[in-house]
Amino acid sequence: MDRPGEGVLLDVRGVTKRFGGLVANNDISFRVGAGEMVGIIGPNGAGKSTLFDLLTGFQPADAGEVLLDGRPITRFRPDEISRLGVARTFQKLRPFTQMTVIENVMVGAFQKTTDLARARRDATNALERVGLADKAESHARVLSTGQRKRLELARALATKPRLLLLDEVTGGVDLRSIPGLVALVRELNAAGTTLVVIEHNMGVIMDVSRRIVALHLGEVIADGPPAAVGRDPRVVEAYLGQAYVR
Numbered sequence: 001m002d003r004p005g006e007g008v009l010l011d012v013r014g015v016t017k018r019f020g021g022l023v024a025n026n027d028i029s030f031r032v033g034a035g036e037m038v039g040i041i042g043p044n045g046a047g048k049s050t051l052f053d054l055l056t057g058f059q060p061a062d063a064g065e066v067l068l069d070g071r072p073i074t075r076f077r078p079d080e081i082s083r084l085g086v087a088r089t090f091q092k093l094r095p096f097t098q099m100t101v102i103e104n105v106m107v108g109a110f111q112k113t114t115d116l117a118r119a120r121r122d123a124t125n126a127l128e129r130v131g132l133a134d135k136a137e138s139h140a141r142v143l144s145t146g147q148r149k150r151l152e153l154a155r156a157l158a159t160k161p162r163l164l165l166l167d168e169v170t171g172g173v174d175l176r177s178i179p180g181l182v183a184l185v186r187e188l189n190a191a192g193t194t195l196v197v198i199e200h201n202m203g204v205i206m207d208v209s210r211r212i213v214a215l216h217l218g219e220v221i222a223d224g225p226p227a228a229v230g231r232d233p234r235v236v237e238a239y240l241g242q243a244y245v246r
Helices: 048-055 078-083 101-109 116-130 145-157 175-190 202-208 226-231 233-240
Strands: 008-019 022-033 037-041 063-068 086-088 163-167 194-198 211-216 219-224
Touching: 008 048, 008 194, 022 048, 022 063, 022 194, 022 219, 037 048, 037 202, 048 086, 048 163, 048 194, 078 086, 086 145, 101 116, 101 145, 116 145, 116 175, 145 163, 145 175, 175 194, 175 202, 202 226, 211 226, 211 233, 219 226, 219 233, 226 233
Parallel strands: 037 194, 037 211, 086 163, 163 194
Antiparallel strands: 008 022, 008 063, 211 219
């Protein structure tokens, strides 16, 4: 990027979040360019999901600033941030189990429209993209974990995001389902959606990401190409271990 801010979709500036005496995020700064796919890694308790909460308005930051397209959104509510084109998935899957699959996805679609027919069309399109169209009229409670991951993703896609934050997209999924989810993530990015992905599966995150941001104890300890981050001594010591280094 030739000039500061040029091509930057998400700009995180010194974001800090405390819970009493616990500092979950400490002065975190990084940028995500339009069209990028950035991975977030770190051990449990590193502050990854809390960071997503701050970026999407589910938690207020104690310090720092978050900008979308150069516009401060730090104090915006989750629904306001969603309407600006930011969507997320959650590590803990909580579908509306008494509703059908398509009704779950329509909840996301209603972020951008109040028209019932359009919301159903948008939900149908999202289900087709994630490979759940044949489950549209099934109740969400009958879905497997892998299918629930796809449902969560479809609900986010129904908001038509420019920036999509994925929290553990392959977590808890059987090995046979992982390649399909990885292919789907790649397709979304290739279609123009900017992605920030939290993932514990190092094979997956190192393969799909163009850039990795590593967190430890709430702080950024590395930011760069996957191969360089994977060899960084601080990342190896805090998270990967020597067995990972090739």
